[in-house]
Amino acid sequence: MKMKRTFALLATGALAIGLAACTDSSKETGSKEGSKSKYPEKAITVVAPSGAGGGWDITARTFVKVLTETKLVEQSMTVENKPGGGGATFMAQYATQDTKNNEKLFVNSPPILINNLKKEGNSPFGYKDTTPLAQLTRDYGALVVAKDSKYTDLKSLLTAMKEAPASINLAGGSAPGSMDHLIGVLPAYKFGVDPLKVKYIPYDGGGEALTALLGGNADVIATDVSSVKEQLKAGKVRVLGITAAERQKSEELKDIPTMKEQGVDAEFTIWRGVFGPKEMSKDAQAYWKDSIDKLAKSKEWKDEVKKQGWEEEYKNSDDFKKFLGEQEKQIQELLKALNMAK
Known part of the structure; x- marks a missing residue:
């Protein structure tokens, strides 16, 4: 009887050990499959596909600075510059070699x-070869003339351009078919001017285009409105219209009319946003969705945006993708009108 009792106790103990082992094994499996993601476990690189000091570079460095200082991201973060081809050189490498690199993000714009x-x-690569994570800021295109220009509003310029397009020198800080050119021809195109007849003079950067305007070598320049705030404040230039849906609220821009309110349906947002690799993991996507959402709402980010003279406009990943699809159609239409589409 005593032997039977001992055997029963031993059997019960063995069963308990077996169940405990199964439970531990289950926990271990759960830690691999169902537990909270440990991403990121490595340092994060944010690429600015340009040289130091430009808009992409400043955006990337500000993004990294705030995420680090607020401890929204505790892994180390660095900014890397990859200039060449207006971002095309970097995209060729990123879209082919970094398709699953969750630790490498980049900033870009139109x-x-x-x-x-x-x-x-x-x-050959575009936003569909990436995972758009968020839009961070916005700016708008502008048509700008010198303070003593005979063109006092958008309609007077566009009417003259329609009558004799070759007589007006439109300048910009980028190559034909690039952003400044598109911003310049958009209102003309919407006004009924043949974009192919618009005389566009490209300069190597917005600063050189502005110098040409102030020196009398250009009648009008197409640019982003934030880049002429200082000249506007100093009374050196006049902004005929901006590509926003409504007037801006900042002190410098509140009196500038939109193109739309002047009867020209020409809206165009110059955004800056953050992207990840095309095959970014679900865990990484969820992490950045949460982190960037918190960043956009933080006082530290808002202060930096104001300091840089940017305009806030946050779009999460889903809204950003939808917007990019819409702007892609707009750009495609303009390029076709210029005979510059693929």
Whole structure:
């Protein structure tokens, strides 16, 4: 009887050990499959596909600075510059070699669309070869003249352009078919001017285009409105219209009319956003969705945006993808009108 009791106790103990082992095994499996993601476990690189000091570079560095200082991202973060081809050189490498690299993000703006759609854009890759994570900021295109120009509003310029397009020198800081050119011809195209007849003079950067305007070598320049705030404040230039849906609220821009309110349906957002690799993991996507959402709402980010003279406009991944699809159609239409589409 005593032997039977001992055997029963031993059997019960063995069963308990077996169940515990199964439970531990189950827990271990759960830690691999069902537990919270540990991403990111490595350092994060944010690429600015340009040289130091430009808009992409400053955006990337500000993004990294705020995420690091607020501890929204605790892994180390660095910014890497990859200039060449207006972003096309970097995209060729990223879209083919970094398709699953969750630790490498990059910043961009409308050129990611333009370079892919333009006949001579040198990029077979576009936003669909990435995972758009968020739009961070916005700016708008503007047509700008010197303070003493005879063109006092958008309609007077466009009417003259329609009557004799070759007589007006439109300048910009980028190549034909690039962003400044598209911003310049958009209102003309919407006003009924043949874009092919618009005389566009490309300069090597917005600063040189502005110098040409102030020196009398251009009648009007197409640019982003934020880049002429200082000249506007100093009374050196006049902004005839901006490509926003409504007037801006900032002190410098509140009195500038939109093109739309002047009867020209020409809206165009110059955004800056963050992208990840095309095959980014679900865990990484969820992590960045949460982190960037918190970043956009933080006081630290809002202060930096104001300091840089940017305009806030946050779009999460889903809204950003939808917007990019819409802007892609707009750019495609303009490039076709210019005979520059692929």
